[in-house]
Amino acid sequence: MSVDAELSDTGTQAQSWPRAMDLARLVRLDRPVGIWLGLGPALWAVWVATRGRPHPILLGIVVLGVIVSRSALCALNDFADRDFDRHVPRTRDRPVASGRVSPQASLATFLGLCALGSPLLLFANHLTVALLFAGATIAIAYPFAKRVTHWPQLFLGATNGWSTLLVYASATNYLPVQAWIQAAAIATWTMAYDCTYALADREDDVRIGVKSMAVRLGRHAPAAIAALQGLTLLALVLLGRVAGLGWWHVTAVVLVVGLFVDQHRLIVHATPQAYLRAFERSHWFGWILLVAAALDLGKTV
DSSP states (O other): OOOOHHHHHHHHHHHHHHHHHHHHHHTTTOHHHHHHHHHHHHHHHHHHHTTOOOOOHHHHHHHHHHHHHHHHHHHHHHTHHHHHHTTTTTTTTSSTTTSSHHHHHHHHHHHHHHHHHHGGGOOOOOOHHHEEEEEHHHEEEEEEETTSSSHHHHHHHHHHHHHHHHHHHHSSSSSOOOHHHHHHHHHHHHHHHHHHHHHTTTTHHHTHHHHHHHHHHHHHHHHHHHHHHHHHHHHHHHHHHHTOOOOHHHHHHHHHHHHHHHHHHHHHTOOOOHHHHHEEEEEEEEHHHHHHHHHHHHHHO
């Protein structure tokens, strides 16, 4: 091999590594809080739906499904928000907003991840497939909703609540009452944490015309977050009764109350950094409830 060819290969490798890192940042592999936010509640739903006896294949499908879907939606979100992100200090360095990844590449990444996850459908029953396509419509609409409505958090809440229904459909092939209650708990909790996240960018969003609950509600946003968390707690109490969960679930609900109080202790500081810290603590919700369900139902995680 000639010296020029060796230098060319070295240069190509040197260029490919930063590009791979940019694609990893595009799907938030450097900030996996979104995966933890999705994985804890999904596994919690698996444990409750199967009464603590999840099939290993179902566990694998849920874990892979959460990772692939969250990564895909991050790529789609950066594609949708590229013109907004470059005007916000916190997001202007994202791969698409900064120009390191093209909009076409981010969209191709989204489609590629969807294709990567499609073999999971081979293990799905008809109810799960029908719910999946309906839920995908809501999920895809979410990144674009902030252009037309002040309530995009409703779309994310519905998306995550729908994921709970998918778990039940996969595990039981039907949707019992407790599935809807658990989905409602996830939906209201999701709306609360996404509104908290939106508070961090509220001033920039007002300036550039992005819509959100935080923008629409203004100083009343913390009260709305508290109300949504109250509805979440109500759903958790109801779920405990309907699903026959025990004292570990009660203990988990008490811990969740403490988590919510701690988040509001941060929210009252009314700074972007405090809002983000409160948001980042949200992932404990699902994992607390998962451990409690595993203990109540006689299994360990």
